[in-house]
Amino acid sequence: MKAILFETFGEADVMQLGDAPSPEVRPADLLVRVHAAGVNRADLTHRMGGYGRPNFGDSTIIGLEIAGEVIDVGSDVTGYAVGDRVMGVVGGGAYAELARIDYRMAMPVPAQLDYVQAAAIPEVFVTAHEALLHLGRLKTGDSVLIHAAAGGVGSAAVQLARATGATIYATTDASKLSRVEQLGADFAIDYKCRDFVDVIAEKTGGRGVDVIIDFVGEPYFASNLASLANGGRLIQVGILGGGGNVAVKLEEILYRHLQIIGTVMKSRSQSEKHAMIRRFREHWLDRFDSGDGLEPVVDSTFPLARAADAHRRMESAENVGKIILTMRPQDLLSDCDC
Template identity: 70%
Template structure:
């Protein structure tokens, strides 16, 4: 089969289209003819050497998110059959014509969605649901601040928060404000020209928000804590801005009874990942489609142009998901 390979860490041009052996079917697996694969920041970290040379549990081939057609079913599998359209998060191997997925991580593709749309759902929406609703315990009627609302996980979080009945505030570049409002944001903050903490204080009458979802890290940390309401929850889901010199106002943490929660899907056990996928599927899968939840697609590249796709993400040009097609 054709797959993206690389033999040294480095820039996006180390990625090459080559030949690789097809994955072997195990009892709990589905073998899938991959029609589309989502591009994620973890792929960039993998390419640059941030994980060393491990596989992700299933494959040394890059890629964590697939959509395709089942072509083989393991002996222990229930609920899926040959020919089913499926999507899901994989333990590596998405950047290939044939992939393998634990059936407990697989989901049927909702009617009316194509493979490109399906490949843009699971990584971002499962992550957003876990952070906002399972860990952050966002409730109807609460107010949430979602940073990077025009990004993949951020955009998914905006949609889920609005669907859950929350008041949604998000940060995004000014050019993406129309998009985040269409996705469900009530208020959009221009992070280039506005201090989000000041705007949040103004919008909430100094009360603060109940939940914050943050990808940035140290540069936002103190202001995030100061922007939380009594009993507020900060869910830290990324550190794109770095970890140095993060300041925490301990008095605010103490007297406002705040909660700070960190989460990274990659380091979770397989059993926890199964549960994350199941929780998302049970609550939200039926709500995808026309006039419902919908992934935002930034751009689509053929598999052979995986390097260009990753470079677009690395340059910060994408608004929504980048998808590869086979």
Template identity: 60%
Template structure:
């Protein structure tokens, strides 16, 4: 259930705004089967909020961790219910909102509460959906592209002419990172399962590496004639750490974005870090303070919204499910078969 918030003066809040809505909740931590659809109160609008009728909702790996109990019953700023990413139409807004109006099409990142028909979002975490872009597809943009931009450019400082190795390149953030790196003029090495080769190359990868049958460190060494890559974007964690470090060129930067393979048992080759003058960064969005997340969203929007409008970069959508079928969407993500984003679609009523 959403944490109660004292209502403050709002502007442009239609009298037709419903009092309740369908949302996906869970009473106990566990597998996908714990997710159920239930009527809950519509969140009250705070001064900086937009209230958005969702057209689509992005499913993220953080949602799976939330369902399993990794965060406990945490409150993430907007709701303690699940979900981080929305796209839809503004139906009401707070008295201190700037730059948006009721009726605007928006997309963005929320601090919980996305798995619902309506969500509140701080307007500083929202972005306009480019004209001509499908509103459902817009639900596949914010979380993955903001995360990818932060890793590639704000932390790793990737620029044209450099090379980057992107792991899990068929996933949501991975496919976004491949597109951004390609659009920025970098040479892109990308790992994924061999059955996803076409999709990854279609996103702009220059060198595809099948992680099941090839050693990415050996491929990078061979193709770069032993130099290595300038940047590595990693989602795997401990099992890849040594090879990631050894795949970096002098002055290289490693950014850790996830721990799909676990966090324990890794040995860091400190001699390589020292003598190659390497840098290692970690980044996660969910637990960052609101002002940090707002800055991350704005950095992406300022640099890439025109490219999104022009189709230079695009959301990659694997599949869509009805909101009430969130459990099936989680099973799809856990299967490892997805390419790009999985979306939930609330039913119009």
């Protein structure tokens, strides 16, 4: 099969299209002919050596998110059959024509969606649900601040918060403000021109917000705490701006009843990952077919052979929503469809 391979860690150019053996199907696996794969920040970390390839997970091939057609099933699989359209999160191996996926990490593709749209759902919407609703306990009438709201998880979080009935504050670049508002943000904040602490204080009368979803890390930590209401929850999903040491007065956490919660899917046990998929599927999956406002946000598509260009697009931070790789035979050498 064709797959993206690299001999050394480094910049995007280390990735090249090559030949790799097809994955072995284990008892709990589906073997999927991949039609589309999502590009995630974790892929960039993998490529640069942040995980170390031998310990990356279920495959030495890069990639965590697929959509495609089932072509074989393991002996322990229930609920899926050859020919089914599926999407889901894999433990590596997505940047390839064939991938195996634990059937408990898979979901049926909603009937109204194509494979590119489906590949834009699993990682970001599952992560957003886990952060907002399972850990953040967001409910109707609450307020939430979502940072990096035009990114994959951010754009998903805005939609889920809107569907929950929350008031949404969202930070993003000036060029993306209108798109974030279209997705459902009540107040989109240009983080380069306005201090979100001041905006939150002004709009909430000094109360603060109930939940904050943050991908930035250390540079935002103190400002995030200042923007939380009493009893508020800060859900730390990423550390794009740095994961260094932070200072906090314990009295502030104690007397304001604040909660600081970290979440990363990759480091969870397999049973916990199964539960994350199940929670999202039960709560939201039908909404993608109901015309009820949830939509996968696709920024651009690239053929598998141009995975390096897809990574450069993500590194530019210009994307709104997901960057997708396509695996149709004619796409292995075709141009970008941006």
